[in-house]
Amino acid sequence: MARYHVLIPGAGHGARMQSETPKQYLMLSGKPILQHAIDIFEAIEQISSITIVVAKDDAFWQPALLSHCKKTRVVDCGGETRAASVLNGLQSMADTVAAADWVLVHDAARPGIDQAMITRLINAISASEVGGLLALPLADTLKRADEHGLVDETIPRVKLWQAQTPQMFRHAELQQALSTHLHRQPTDEAQAMEWMGHQPKLVLGDLKNMKVTYPQDLTVVAALMQAVPE
């Protein structure tokens, strides 16, 4: 019976957040942003292990962050890109995870994840062979800008979804896909799997599961998390 593991890439520097402190360590509703996702996954019995990838020599990591955790470990093998960090994390799991086990890759910068979304993803994907991801159908019209900040074109939004995380794939297949296509700089796990010829399944996520990227996102995600309890 395939087990479920979580891999949390948390080795970014948060340049777009314009903060001295990497955004995954910024305080949100009384705890560091990355603690929110760890605590949600820790509380799900179906999850066998949680691996958080931090930057090599990460000065902000505090072992106390895991003091109450039973199945989470930290590995300081962050890479130059998110994809490299995920691949390094998968490789660090290889000795304890079976090839066919599921790995849910979740951004440390998405604190609004909750048990309902994770259960929805696991239930929708476990019966599939390929894997899939949480995502949201696009609600706004999309514009492509030219170099002057003027509209170059409007991109038809029919069937367009915004990818979120977790993205859930079998360990060996995902490791193979990222190893093969790392040089192409996939922006998510699904893209590497697509390049291997797969069609990952889209599963409805939630606005609350937004990625904290820019300074104003902190206020927005805090309000969404308060408005939509776990």
Ligand SMILES: Nc1ccn([C@@H]2O[C@H](COP(=O)(O)OP(=O)(O)OP(=O)(O)O)[C@@H](O)[C@H]2O)c(=O)n1
């Ligand atoms: N080399 C990297 C880059 C990103 N991430 C992680 O991937 C997630 C999503 O990436 P992003 O939002 O781009 O984070 P940063 O790269 O830190 O942000 P920025 O691009 O603004 O620097 C974050 O949890 C981040 O910590 C990572 O583990 N390793």
Ligand SMILES: C[C@](O)(CO)[C@H](O)COP(=O)(O)O
């Ligand atoms: C993986 C992701 O969160 C899906 O939307 C997104 O691609 C991460 O992008 P980033 O630039 O690494 O934040």
